[in-house]
Amino acid sequence: MQLKSRHLLGIEHLDKAEIELILDTAASFKEVSTREIKKVPTLRGKTVVTLFYEVSTRTRTSFELAAKRLSADTVSISTSTSSVQKGETLVDTVRNLEAMKPDYFVVRHSCSGAALMISRISQASIVNAGDGSHEHPTQALLDAFTMRERKGDISKLRVAIIGDIRHSRVVRSNILLLRKLGADVHIAGPATLLPPGMDRLGVTVTSDIGVAIRNADVVMMLRIQQERMDKSFFPSLREFAMYYGLTRERMRLAKSDAIIMHPGPINRGVEIDHELADCDRSVILDQTENGVAVRMAVLYLLAGGNPAGEAS
Ligand code: CP
Numbered sequence: 001m002q003l004k005s006r007h008l009l010g011i012e013h014l015d016k017a018e019i020e021l022i023l024d025t026a027a028s029f030k031e032v033s034t035r036e037i038k039k040v041p042t043l044r045g046k047t048v049v050t051l052f053y054e055v056s057t058r059t060r061t062s063f064e065l066a067a068k069r070l071s072a073d074t075v076s077i078s079t080s081t082s083s084v085q086k087g088e089t090l091v092d093t094v095r096n097l098e099a100m101k102p103d104y105f106v107v108r109h110s111c112s113g114a115a116l117m118i119s120r121i122s123q124a125s126i127v128n129a130g131d132g133s134h135e136h137p138t139q140a141l142l143d144a145f146t147m148r149e150r151k152g153d154i155s156k157l158r159v160a161i162i163g164d165i166r167h168s169r170v171v172r173s174n175i176l177l178l179r180k181l182g183a184d185v186h187i188a189g190p191a192t193l194l195p196p197g198m199d200r201l202g203v204t205v206t207s208d209i210g211v212a213i214r215n216a217d218v219v220m221m222l223r224i225q226q227e228r229m230d231k232s233f234f235p236s237l238r239e240f241a242m243y244y245g246l247t248r249e250r251m252r253l254a255k256s257d258a259i260i261m262h263p264g265p266i267n268r269g270v271e272i273d274h275e276l277a278d279c280d281r282s283v284i285l286d287q288t289e290n291g292v293a294v295r296m297a298v299l300y301l302l303a304g305g306n307p308a309g310e311a312s
Contacts, residue, residue, distance in 0.1 A: 007302070029293045044071040125302040135169050159186070161220045190240070246276055262284050
């Protein structure tokens with residue numbers, strides 16, 4: 001089995017079998033990062049361009065490491081040091097980079113639909129590394145990989161996702177993926193940060209964090225995205241933390257073996273208490289580690305790679 005598209009623009013375009021193929025392939029790649037020589041020849045001769053119009057630590061680094069561990073060449077374009085600063089448009093930037101014959105563009109942009117737009121003008125495979133408030137597909141895939149690794153069958157899990165639902169591309173990709181795999185998904189946040197129509201995605205919506213967390217197997221906290229807020233959605237960060245922050249007391253409502261997730265970066269003391277971010281139920285650094293294997297799998301499969309087992 002192979003992926004149907006040469007692009008990964010969003011979870012919305014993947015079916016259940018394709019999601020499972022990516023997760024299975026990532027499982028076979030995870031071991032590469034534990035070797036003394038962290039490299040396989042799988043994508044030798046391919047070129048991966050990372051084109052980030054927004055800041056990133058985890059996504060950009062793990063895509064670059066994933067490409068390097070597959071022996072691809074990588075080029076990193078930062079808008080702060082590129083001709084974007086001279087007013088060059090996204091289309092002109094892509095057309096000029098395209099002239100140098102890359103095989104992949106990994107794109108992060110503040111506009112929803114930016115990756116889709118590039119896929120229409122490029123011969124390369126396009127990977128959406130986050131577009132506005134729309135999707136962040138590889139984050140949802142690495143989250144699912146981590147849930148499956150820690151908790152087993154995703155269709156049996158109750159997952160609570162809490163925080164800034166309105167501005168989060170992570171929540172949209174996670175909801176689409178978790179519903180395709182059959183999980184029971186509950187989302188919670190202040191009413192002002194809950195966009196209308198979320199229930200049509202097959203999730204339970206509440207503004208009561210305790211209701212969402214009760215009996216959860218997985219508690220995923222989201223970052224408050226102040227950079228995307230054009231007005232005030234809650235009185236203060238202190239009040240947000242008081243009513244919607246994850247505390248030890250609130251975590252007692254979840255199952256006793258529930259795990260804590262966060263895509264990062266964390267606002268410590270806002271959406272999650274310091275001690276919970278670092279406690280033994282937190283799998284936040286596992287998520288970051290698994291991001292490399294998942295992104296290796298995505299790059300490999302978009303090149304037409306064969307299923308797990310033939311990866312090394
Ligand atoms: N989770 C995530 O996308 O982190 P970065 O913004 O650091 O890439």
